Amino acid sequence: MVSMVHNHLLFIKTIDNMPKNIPINSKRVTIKDLAKELNTTTSTVSRALHGHGTISEGMKSKVMELAKKRNFSINRYAANLRSGSSKTIGVIVPRINRDFFSNCIAGIEEVTKGAGYSIHIAQSHDILSNEKEIIKSMIESNVCAILISIGLQTTEKSHLDQLSYYGIPFVFFDRAISESSYNRVLIDDFKGGYLATKHLLDMGYKNIAHFSGDQNLEIYQNRTKGYLAALEHHGIPFNDELISKQCLTSDCGEMSIERMMNLPNPPDALFSSSDYSALGALLFLKNEGVKVPEEFGIVGFSNESFTSLVSPPMTTVDQHSIEIGKNAAFACINILKNTNKVNTTSNIVIEPSLIIRETSNRFKTKHNRPNDI
Amino acid sequence: MVSMVHNHLLFIKTIDNMPKNIPINSKRVTIKDLAKELNTTTSTVSRALHGHGTISEGMKSKVMELAKKRNFSINRYAANLRSGSSKTIGVIVPRINRDFFSNCIAGIEEVTKGAGYSIHIAQSHDILSNEKEIIKSMIESNVCAILISIGLQTTEKSHLDQLSYYGIPFVFFDRAISESSYNRVLIDDFKGGYLATKHLLDMGYKNIAHFSGDQNLEIYQNRTKGYLAALEHHGIPFNDELISKQCLTSDCGEMSIERMMNLPNPPDALFSSSDYSALGALLFLKNEGVKVPEEFGIVGFSNESFTSLVSPPMTTVDQHSIEIGKNAAFACINILKNTNKVNTTSNIVIEPSLIIRETSNRFKTKHNRPNDI
DNA sequence: TTTTATCATGCAAACGATTGTTTAAAATAA
DNA sequence: TTATTTTAAACAATCGTTTGCATGATAAAA
Structure with a gap:
């Protein structure tokens, strides 16, 4: 039973849950289970699943097949805990419902996806305490990098220094701290x-x-x-x-x-x-x-x-919001790749374009056609 | 050096990274380190940090203080791996740049935050394969529940069945599968x-x-x-x-x-x-x-x-997009609370309102004032 | 004083993967 | 045939927490 009543709430129907057809497994299949069933070890299963190390074709396909059959899903927490890296990039924007930012995110998604990273999107609503909390939470969940457009209230940067402290690289896009020693993708x-x-x-x-x-x-x-x-x-x-x-x-x-x-x-x-x-x-x-x-x-x-x-x-x-997003993601992935090499900071500047429409076109000259949705 | 060149790219400055003031710790502080420094054990430190079990006030404050001093950040992966629960709710929408969906998310954020959950936002772009991938990734990272508005292409629901299989509760909002045996928050x-x-x-x-x-x-x-x-x-x-x-x-x-x-x-x-x-x-x-x-x-x-x-x-x-989001989050948290009790499914229906503006108001009657931004 | 309950902490085993090191078997070279 | 290299798989430690259980100390009850 849902008990809260809100505005505009018409009615709540509560139905006794009919037993679903799918059996709910209380215990998830692990590589241990797969190993046992195949009379092998977890190390072999792990290597087979990732194609690492030296694994015979036969074993590899046996493992793959069983994994599929048993509906195996890897436990990212365990994997990350052991390996110490997450392949996840955090993305922080003031708000997701601005076309500018959502387009940046679209650009970021395109590039990061291609490079095998997944992203975590969060919005600060331009509130500094939110931004700090988000960063804290992202540090805790071991993101490997952060792309951020800072909020209006962000005058101090202690939370960003935290990232440096933990060795997590970050790239600003559009809204940035005014220091060129940071990685930034800006427009002119x-x-x-x-x-x-x-x-x-x-x-x-x-x-x-x-x-x-x-x-x-x-x-x-x-x-x-x-x-x-x-x-x-x-x-x-x-x-x-x-x-x-x-x-x-x-x-x-x-x-x-x-x-x-x-x-x-x-x-x-x-x-x-x-x-x-x-x-x-x-x-x-x-x-x-x-x-x-x-x-x-x-x-x-x-x-x-x-x-x-x-x-x-x-x-x-x-x-050119999509370009900004793409460039920020490229810069970020570049940093992640070169993490052991010489550390360089990149400042990328993108040129804006004037879109001339009616509100300024007093002589009704033809310039560009207004964009459509 | 950044090597890619894109449209509108004006110039790229690459600066040799001046040594940051903050020492980059290659090794993060763990509760083990804290325990050692305080001559106690990890169990005590863990309990002190969470207020679980019976811990003396003295020990508690000593731990807290040192944690702050050493800039301790918990490793969520380790914690989650051990405890098996994540306090993270996944939110999937077709696109984040629609006012409707971003408002839903705002409502969800408000409620989940109050209840101590954090959320992971992802967008499917109305593409089924994206939706599937997102769900797979969310299962892998052990979200404790999912709030989803399905994409236009989502005609089959095997990926949603996966969630049931893994015992992960999910609530549809707005765009849902047409079966009232699912948890849904809809408008009329x-x-x-x-x-x-x-x-x-x-x-x-x-x-x-x-x-x-x-x-x-x-x-x-x-x-x-x-x-x-x-x-x-x-x-x-x-x-x-x-x-x-x-x-x-x-x-x-x-x-x-x-x-x-x-x-x-x-x-x-x-x-x-x-x-x-x-x-x-x-x-x-x-x-x-x-x-x-x-x-x-x-x-x-x-x-x-x-x-x-x-x-x-x-x-x-x-x-009433914000209400939809709030209700979906409430329903979800309710399910998580009652996870061991009798399982009920809730269908919440919210009443829409007609906003009369000019395009239909042929007699120029005063109805409502247009919303402003 | 002895017995029992309460409290604070320590011990040690997980959680589920990854990965460096061995070992065993098979293939090749001497 | 024996010695050496290559290949495949096993062994075992480890990542950083949490948590059930054991322990010892102190306080309350008998």
């Missing part, structure tokens, strides 16, 4: 910010606002630097009132743009380091009757799938 | 389909098309049944030409609606079992100049976050 955020801002200037917008994220994270710092550099190259002084630095959500985007539009000299365009806050601004402006892109230009960042669906479709910066 | 898809269709009829639409998914999955069957029931209650005969049964993607939605609009008696509304195919239809119709909702009504299914962002915002059916 400066360039992304620069391209986006330059594009708005090229489109004739004059007074460009900017939303960014926590400046603790290098990626947001760099996007902002790119924004500032583009302004400077066009000889435009930057206005601190037009910058909102902790603005990554839709709600915050709405509030920030409202404040800015009430300034004596309101902006006529926005480059946001987040598609979500750009969306908030877009929704607010539409609601206020401000015409986008005629009166106001918007460029977001990340190419979240909704950007192609909103109206008008949003110009944004694509980060 | 029939009701969802009925509500959606009835709403369109109430809004005065007459000729309602329907997109559905693979009829192998009960959820799509039931949504279709709800659609048919609503038509019948309104005395409207159903037209087979207005039903597209393998239509879950945006592309397919576009193609299907195009075909239907060219019929002698084209539809004036659509209830789609998927927000994605509904979106395809919406984009097509907008492009063709058909006015939504004035000339054509659309209702989707799942309340994916983009549905509130498209223009016009889309009416859809919300499945």
Whole structure:
């Protein structure tokens, strides 16, 4: 009987469990059992199963056959305990429901699978204590490496030092600690910010606002630097009132743009380091009757799938998320392979692309077709 | 040195690894080491760490302190091997980047964490072989239970029988095998389909098309049944030409609606079992100049976050995904607790809600406010 | 004081695999 | 035929915990 009652719960049916056809084996078959049945030893069975050592073809096939017949499943815990290695890579992202991160994971999966590793996915929800707990748990379960995109709160790195302490290699992707002595796969955020801002200037917008994220994270710092550099190259002084630095959500985007539009000299365009806050601004402006892109230009960042669906479709910066994931996984596997050789640190930088859609295309030039789902 | 070169790769910097400040311990501290240092035995240390058995407060705190000082991290593999249980629940979903599934996972995380379990997330990408591999790997790593939403290709259930064979309990959520002898947490898809269709009829639409998914999955069957029931209650005969049964993607939605609009008696509304195919239809119709909702009504299914962002915002059916996740986790933990008692199977059904937005609201009545992100 | 119960800890055997070292048998060379 | 190499399989230790049972010390009951 389930006793909890939640919202929207319609009804609970509880049926007495009819005996399943499959006999429930209380005891799992082990290589010991296989060995006994074949009148041999566990070492022979183990070697036969893995093709290690010198095993006759006859024995090998006998073992394989019996393993299948007895539905043998290896006990990873025992194997790992003895061998000391797990062939499992931990993957930590702030949240799995962002297109950017789930695409990174897709890239990681592709590469790691090909190399015979399995992955463990976990999300920190941008909360430092979660991140620490996840890392602790991954150390305990002997992952052989970790791929991580750190959370917004991650200002100290004691939990990452733990990994070094235990000799577990790790590779940052996208969101990283600002030290090039770590293995990192990054995008050129400066360039992304620069391209986006330059594009708005090229489109004739004059007074460009900017939303960014926590400046603790290098990626947001760099996007902002790119924004500032583009302004400077066009000889435009930057206005601190037009910058909102902790603005990554839709709600915050709405509030920030409202404040800015009430300034004596309101902006006529926005480059946001987040598609979500750009969306908030877009929704607010539409609601206020401000015409986008005629009166106001918007460029977001990340190419979240909704950007192609909103109206008008949003110009944004694509980060080649799948490539990032692939590269991070490649770098990681490389490290694992060369673990005894000279230790080198790799910093891989991937170039972003500007996807020009409607929110910035005031002259209705044909650029790219909006991505479809 | 990283050798692969990919698209968009800008440059790779390889730095000789400067010696890290943290000494890399080749050997991890074990309870044996702690025991030796305290002149006691591993059993005492183990009991002190877990609070099991009878341990003096003095010894307990001495052990705890030293464990912290020596940066002790338990070896889960050894612990699990000995104890035979893992406190880890496997979670398998078709894809993690669907709002519906990631919300389910959020609900699962909340409940399992509270109960002291950790979870392993994996995605099948709707591919049966992946699903099988994931389950195999989870059996090997001794998960104590599995929460699963099956893939579209999952017509046979031999891999699930494997779980029964090994005595690993599992709970389906949302996408399930059509047998009530399994533990399942479902939404009332029939009701969802009925509500959606009835709403369109109430809004005065007459000729309602329907997109559905693979009829192998009960959820799509039931949504279709709800659609048919609503038509019948309104005395409207159903037209087979207005039903597209393998239509879950945006592309397919576009193609299907195009075909239907060219019929002698084209539809004036659509209830789609998927927000994605509904979106395809919406984009097509907008492009063709058909006015939504004035000339054509659309209702989707799942309340994916983009549905509130498209223009016009889309009416859809919300499945209370977080609740589904929570309930699945509760059911699972319940089973684990009662593992020795009478075995009962629970079928939990959660009621969906219709979220009325613009694509169906031809009279511009105020219903609900569109959800924001 | 003796007997019994309680408590804290030690002892030693698992758990199920892997793997370095031997041994036995078969194949080859002398 | 004998000596040597190669091949296949057995032996046994080990990985780091947990846990049932034994032990000794102290406290409570008789």
